[in-house]
Amino acid sequence: MAFDYKKEYKEFYFPKAVPGIVTVPRMNFLAVRGSGDPNAEDGEYKGAIGLLYGIAFTIKMSKKGDHRIDGYFDYVVPPLEGFWWQEGTAGIDYTRKEDFKWISVIRLPDFVTEEDFKWAIAEASEKKKQDFSKVEFLTYQEGLCVQCMHIGAYDEEPETVEKMHQFMKEQGYVLDITDQRYHHEIYLSDARRVAPEKRKTVIRHPIKKAVRLR
Template sequence: MPFDYKKEYKAFYLPPKKPHLITVPPMNFVAVRGKGDPNDPAGEYQAAMEVLYGIAFTIKMSYKGSHKIDGYFEYVVPPLEGLWRQQGVEGVDYAHKENFEWVSMIRLPEFVTREEFDWAVQEATRKKKKDFSRAEFFAYDEGLCVQCLHVGAYDDEPETLAQMDAFAAEQGCVLDFSETRRHHEIYLGDPRRTAPEKLKTVLRHPIRK
């Protein structure tokens, strides 16, 4: 059976619906940075998806080609994630999505080194005849966070986030947003195939004691 990060690391990908504290260890991602409303069909975000999944599946399917990655194991591509911020805003202002600055990303298996990542970018560019140079090897050490599973539409997240922030304060913690520590979402459902009220999203806010 292919290794499934969602099943093997349920604390990170299938958390409870109640806010709780968690320390997230360092992980590596394929990432694309951009700006603007993710719902804009002609925007940067939609183009970023093609780059992310192009790299993710080039690595996943590499075992079928001549390039062998040391330590490779079969796995399920982990879910899409996003780090979000807006200038001058602590957290997220859902009324002004056009001001988003985001890092869209997919977790990389542990066997993917920077060298293997560079190979995947070149291979995807060669095979698909498109430019994948926007993709970056992104190391993220998230640290202490308050986390919760949100079930429902993305625009209904503020209620869940308010509960998370209140819980963090009860635990003697304060929000710790910065250029590198951002509002974090992990998407467990496909909005194209799932009713908004049934969407599942892992929400995280960075905190410190």
């Protein structure tokens, strides 16, 4: 049976619909960087998703070709995720989608090395006759975060974020969104098939301990 990261690491992919604190370890990802409204029909975002899945499935299906990856085991491709920010904003302003900067990512199994990644880029480029040069191998250690399962439309996320921030403060933490630590979303529902009110999205924000004034 294929290894499913969502089921094996439920603390990262299936948090409760109430805020909680989590420490996220270092992970490797396929990543594509871009900017602009993710809903734009011909925007960068939709193109980025296609590139990510093209490489993700090239790696997964390597078992059927000549390239052998050391330590390979069959697995379910993890869900699409995204790191989001806007210049000059400590958080996300959902009314200014055109100002979004983002890194779209899909988690890689630990057995995938940078050399395996380079092979996958070359393999997909050759077989699909497409430019995959925007895809990069990204190592990211998220660290201490507050997270919550958001159920509903993406535009309703501010309500969940507000609950997360209130909980964070009650637990003695402050928000730590920086140039290196981002608003993070994990998409557990296929937006093409699931009604907005039923979509499940993990929302995660970086935090740090509040400084106590004496």
